[in-house]
Amino acid sequence: MASIQLEHVTKSYDAAQPVVRDMNLAIADGELLVLVGPSGCGKSTVLRLVAGLETPTAGRVFIGGEDMTAVPPQHRDVAMVFQSYALYPHMTVRQNLGFGLRMRGVPAGDASSAVEKTADMLGIRALLDRRPAQLSGGQRQRVALGRALARHARAYLLDEPLSNLDPLLRVDTRSELALLHRQLAATMVYVTHDQEEAMTLGSRIAVMRDGMVEQVGLPLDVYRQPANRFVASFIGTPRVNLFACSCEQSSGALSLASSVLIRPLVLPGFDGQLPQQIEAGFRPQDAELCAAEDAHVIGAVVLIEPLGPATLLHLRADGASEGSLRVVVPADAVVRHGEQVGFRIRLDRLHLFDAAGHRLVEHPRPGAGPAKMAPEHR
Amino acid sequence: MKGSGLAMRVGVWSLVFALMLPLAWAVLASFTPEQRLFGGGPLLPSLTGEHYRAIFIERSFWIPIRNSLIVALATTVTSLLLAVPCAYALARLPFSGHRLVLAFVLAVSMFPQIAMVPSLYIILRAAHLLDTYPGLVGPYLTFALPLAVWLLSGFFRQLPADLEDAAMLDGASRMRALLEVVLPLSGPGVATTGILVFLYSWNEFLFALSFTLGPERYTVPVAITLFRGQYQVPWGQVLAAAVVATSVVAGVVLVAQRRIIAGLTSGAVKG
Numbered sequence: 207m208a209s210i211q212l213e214h215v216t217k218s219y220d221a222a223q224p225v226v227r228d229m230n231l232a233i234a235d236g237e238l239l240v241l242v243g244p245s246g247c248g249k250s251t252v253l254r255l256v257a258g259l260e261t262p263t264a265g266r267v268f269i270g271g272e273d274m275t276a277v278p279p280q281h282r283d284v285a286m287v288f289q290s291y292a293l294y295p296h297m298t299v300r301q302n303l304g305f306g307l308r309m310r311g312v313p314a315g316d317a318s319s320a321v322e323k324t325a326d327m328l329g330i331r332a333l334l335d336r337r338p339a340q341l342s343g344g345q346r347q348r349v350a351l352g353r354a355l356a357r358h359a360r361a362y363l364l365d366e367p368l369s370n371l372d373p374l375l376r377v378d379t380r381s382e383l384a385l386l387h388r389q390l391a392a393t394m395v396y397v398t399h400d401q402e403e404a405m406t407l408g409s410r411i412a413v414m415r416d417g418m419v420e421q422v423g424l425p426l427d428v429y430r431q432p433a434n435r436f437v438a439s440f441i442g443t444p445r446v447n448l449f450a451c452s453c454e455q456s457s458g459a460l461s462l463a464s465s466v467l468i469r470p471l472v473l474p475g476f477d478g479q480l481p482q483q484i485e486a487g488f489r490p491q492d493a494e495l496c497a498a499e500d501a502h503v504i505g506a507v508v509l510i511e512p513l514g515p516a517t518l519l520h521l522r523a524d525g526a527s528e529g530s531l532r533v534v535v536p537a538d539a540v541v542r543h544g545e546q547v548g549f550r551i552r553l554d555r556l557h558l559f560d561a562a563g564h565r566l567v568e569h570p571r572p573g574a575g576p577a578k579m580a581p582e583h584r
Numbered sequence: 585m586k587g588s589g590l591a592m593r594v595g596v597w598s599l600v601f602a603l604m605l606p607l608a609w610a611v612l613a614s615f616t617p618e619q620r621l622f623g624g625g626p627l628l629p630s631l632t633g634e635h636y637r638a639i640f641i642e643r644s645f646w647i648p649i650r651n652s653l654i655v656a657l658a659t660t661v662t663s664l665l666l667a668v669p670c671a672y673a674l675a676r677l678p679f680s681g682h683r684l685v686l687a688f689v690l691a692v693s694m695f696p697q698i699a700m701v702p703s704l705y706i707i708l709r710a711a712h713l714l715d716t717y718p719g720l721v722g723p724y725l726t727f728a729l730p731l732a733v734w735l736l737s738g739f740f741r742q743l744p745a746d747l748e749d750a751a752m753l754d755g756a757s758r759m760r761a762l763l764e765v766v767l768p769l770s771g772p773g774v775a776t777t778g779i780l781v782f783l784y785s786w787n788e789f790l791f792a793l794s795f796t797l798g799p800e801r802y803t804v805p806v807a808i809t810l811f812r813g814q815y816q817v818p819w820g821q822v823l824a825a826a827v828v829a830t831s832v833v834a835g836v837v838l839v840a841q842r843r844i845i846a847g848l849t850s851g852a853v854k855g
Contacts (some may be wrong), residue, residue: 259749279752286753292746296768305764306754353754 207393208270208360209235210256215265217251217417225251227417229265233361238387238394242404243414244440249397250289252414253363256395258282270360280309285359289366291350293338299325299349300334303356310357324356327386344375355386361393368403380406401441405429413437430555435563438487444518444534446557448487448527453480462486465525467502473553480566485559490518490532492555495539501548505531507541521547607830614823621819635824645825647799648807649832655720655792655803656785660778662721663728668774670729671736672762676748686737693730700726701794708795715797723791728781735780739773740766775840782840786833804829 210233218224226248233239241249254260255267258279266275274282285306293302300321307317325331328348338346347367354362367383368376384407387394398404404411405425412422413436421433432438438446451464451471460476464486471486498504505521508530512518516534519541523531533549541547558566613621615631639645674682704723705714713719743766751761767774792803802810808825811818 254749257749257753259752278757279749280755280757282753283755284753286750288746288750290744290746292744292750294747294751294765305751305756309751309755309760353750 207235207391209233209268210361210393210395211268212252212255213266213268215252215255215262215267217248217255217260218263224263225417226255226262229417229419231412231419231422233393233395235393236391237409238384238396238407240396240398240404240408240411241414242398242401242408242411242440243420245399247414248417249399249414250365251417253286253365253395253397256361257284257286257363283359284361284363285354285357286363287350287354287365287367289369291338291346291370293346293349293353295338298335298337299330299341299352302338302349303334303352306353306357312357320356324352327355328352343370343372344379347371347379351383355390359392361395364394364396366398367396369398369400376403383407402443405441411441413440415440431565431568432557433565435485435487435559438557438559442489444490444532446487446489447531447533448485448559449523449525449531450483450527451486452483455480466523466531467525468504468548469502471502471551471553471556473556478567480558481560483561484566485527485561485563487557487559488551488555490534492552493533493549494552495533495535496548496550498546498548500550502551503531504546504548507543507545507547510541510543512537517541519547610823611827614820614827616820618818618820635818635820636828638818639821639825639828643807643811643821644799645807645828648802648804649828651717651801652786652804652829653832654717655724656782658717658721659724659728659785660782663725663732663781664774664778666725667729667732667736667777668767669762671733672740672766674733675737675740676745677758686734689730689733693727693734695726697727697790701790704791705794714795715801717801719795720792720801720803723795724785724788727784727788731784732777732781735777736770736773739770739777743769779837779840782836783833786829 210231212229212231215226215229216224217226229252231239231252241252243249251260255262256269258274258277262275266273268274269282269284294305297305300318303321303324304317307320308314312320321334322331325334328351330345330348330352333341333345333349338349341349347370351367354364364383368379371379380403387407396403396407398407408425410423411425411428413420413428415436421428421437423431428437429441432441432446435448439448449464449466451462451467454461454463454470455476458475458477460473460480462471462473462484493503503521503523505523507519508522509520510517511520513534515537517537517539519533519535521531521533523529535541560566614635615633617630617632617634620630673679674686700723708714708719708722711719713722747765747769748758748761751765752758756764787805788803789805789809792806793809796802796806799807804825808822808829811822811825
């Protein structure tokens with residue numbers, strides 16, 4: 207096992223449009239770091255840079271404290287699970303799992319016992335003598351995982367390993383992966399575009415956009431304190447509601463007004479300095495239905511989506527950045543299409559962003575002091 | 585459905601008939617006595633093995649067949665051995681100027697053969713390789729290599745690159761990945777390339793005529809051409825020789841074709 211560091215890593219195929227820009231990232235020994243972001247944000251490229259399948263245009267890659275920037279993949283001692291699985295079709299499952307051991311000169315006896323141990327761990331012992339073409343998608347995925355785990359690599363890289371599975375299997379395998387990581391305590395870098403996968407699996411998650419890391423942190427910290435507008439929208443489902451508002455500060459209280467709101471949001475005990483025009487956001491779960499006289503927002507229900515444990519309402523709201531607001535209400539709430547409903551926003555869960563989209567105010571962590579200015583924002 | 589199936593079958597069989605007719609005629613004619621060949625009337629009534637007896641007993645036709653087999657097989661093996669690493673490098677390694685190399689390879693194969701004959705003749709004479717097998721295999725590589733490199737690099741490019749990446753992460757060097765993963769999966773591509781190179785070498789005429797000096801080293805096309813006498817062409821024997829030459833090629837192709845199994849890579853990657 208080993209730690210991984212990226213120092214000022216840039217990768218560009220053509221100079222005008224770098225895929226990865228000046229990236230700094232430290233992954234601790236034994237950590238499962240999830241790189242999450244929309245497609246084309248460069249997360250897979252980061253993984254390939256760590257693997258050595260790509261060479262950075264600038265910057266350095268360290269594995270276990272050693273500079274590996276110029277070391278070819280076969281000498282980096284990392285294992286990778288590919289999105290396509292990339293199983294060797296002309297070899298049996300046994301040969302697939304043992305290939306890495308054979309290439310590294312592990313004696314045949316040790317190799318075959320390692321292969322069988324891995325197969326037992328993943329429950330694929332019965333498949334050992336089949337070929338990849340004879341396996342189902344889920345079985346192939348396991349074999350791909352097994353090929354990486356069969357040998358003790360310094361780090362395991364997983365490139366969207368679950369994206370080709372059907373939803374049920376994906377969730378099961380996700381939990382298994384989390385257990386496996388606990389059991390092995392191995393350094394893992396996991397790439398996904400699925401924020402739910404990121405939240406549930408990651409020791410920490412790194413949210414990427416356009417080749418840059420927007421935020422790195424514990425999953426819940428990223429969810430509760432998104433560093434900017436993009437992270438707020440990308441992490442968390444249903445998506446966060448955003449609307450423009452103007453601030454007014456008087457005697458330690460902050461008052462936010464907006465065309466979306468029927469009465470201003472008042473945050474007491476606020477002593478920071480905020481710009482005039484800001485953007486506010488709240489998660490659909492951080493609002494609750496209430497009588498019209500207490501409501502911050504009133505809107506007409508345009509869409510009702512029962513999720514099972516709760517129901518998602520879409521309300522028409524003219525000032526909202528997408529024309530409608532999403533609110534999660536209890537599944538037993540009685541609402542009808544077209545009905546006007548009012549709700550309150552939980553002020554302690556409000557997210558405020560400046561014109562450039564950077565977060566303005568830190569929420570108090572549970573048990574910490576009152577709200578204060580974000581210590582640093584770009 | 586049934587109607588279209590019937591139409592399909594009729595279409596296929598008429599095509600097969602059209603393609604096989606000249607061959608069938610050649611086989612039939614090779615068993616027909618010389619005087620009947622141009623005498624008009626049906627070919628069938630009197631059959632004779634005379635032409636075959638003549639080419640093998642009188643003309644020792646097995647010598648050119650042996651020569652052709654040796655030269656064509658040696659050319660195929662040599663060009664595959666040289667072309668596989670070259671084509672793989674061109675297909676996968678991001679070195680600057682690989683387009684230039686490919687263009688150059690193509691340009692070489694476009695060079696008119698006759699333009700190379702005099703210079704090659706001088707080189708081969710200086711190297712004492714005239715009238716030898718290497719003296720034919722060498723010149724044959726001038727067309728076999730470009731052909732093989734082009735075909736193989738196309739095949740290699742089609743393989744999912746993830747497989748080689750996976751092999752390298754598993755600890756294989758580029759060369760090892762080529763040998764253990766790429767080549768086993770390129771069976772159909774290598775077989776196809778081999779067959780084409782073999783066919784070209786088997787049928788090659790100009791170099792064989794120019795660089796061999798006597799019947800001991802004549803290849804099949806040269807030998808057949810030299811059947812003609814001063815006053816007549818023994819068409820029956822020419823046809824018999826052509827039938828023999830064709831059967832050898834057909835045999836080789838059938839054997840090699842077993843390697844061309846479609847869908848060998850299925851199951852490697854999803855989608």
